[in-house]
Amino acid sequence: MDKLKGIIIGVVAVAALAIGGTAIANNIGGDDDGSDKAITGTALDKAKAAALAHTGGGKVTETEAGDEEGAYEVEVTMPDGSQVDVHLDKSFQVLGQQGDDDGSGDDAGEQE
Numbered sequence: 355m356d357k358l359k360g361i362i363i364g365v366v367a368v369a370a371l372a373i374g375g376t377a378i379a380n381n382i383g384g385d386d387d388g389s390d391k392a393i394t395g396t397a398l399d400k401a402k403a404a405a406l407a408h409t410g411g412g413k414v415t416e417t418e419a420g421d422e423e424g425a426y427e428v429e430v431t432m433p434d435g436s437q438v439d440v441h442l443d444k445s446f447q448v449l450g451q452q453g454d455d456d457g458s459g460d461d462a463g464e465q466e
Contacts (some may be wrong), residue, residue: 393417393426401426405440408448412438424449 393401402414405428412430415437421427425444431437441449 391419393419393428397426400446401428401442404428404442404446404448405430408440408451409438423452 392398397419398417401417405414406412409430409432412432414428415431416429418427419425421441424441426442426446428440428442429437430440436453439452441451443449
């Protein structure tokens with residue numbers, strides 16, 4: 355009986371260490387919310403199409419699923435070199451965009 359008790363305690367200890375290690379690994383680096391997961395598959399195609407239609411062109415340079423401003427974030431680099439982050443809901447509808455502040459104030463902040 356003592357041997358079984360020791361085995362159970364060992365298994366529980368190993369499981370606790372694994373869970374703790376995973377939590378630590380998820381919180382090292384990345385964004386404040388810990389999500390850096392790129393969009394993949396058909397969701398990527400839909401997110402790209404929605405973002406490029408919203409911006410009127412450009413090149414998709416980065417994507418993120420589970421963004422804090424929506425379900426998806428698509429970074430689009432415009433022909434003039436500026437970058438725009440387009441935020442989408444889970445149905446790929448545009449929630450808004452946030453541009454890099456180039457000093458003009460035209461693209462800075464949330465826009466509908």
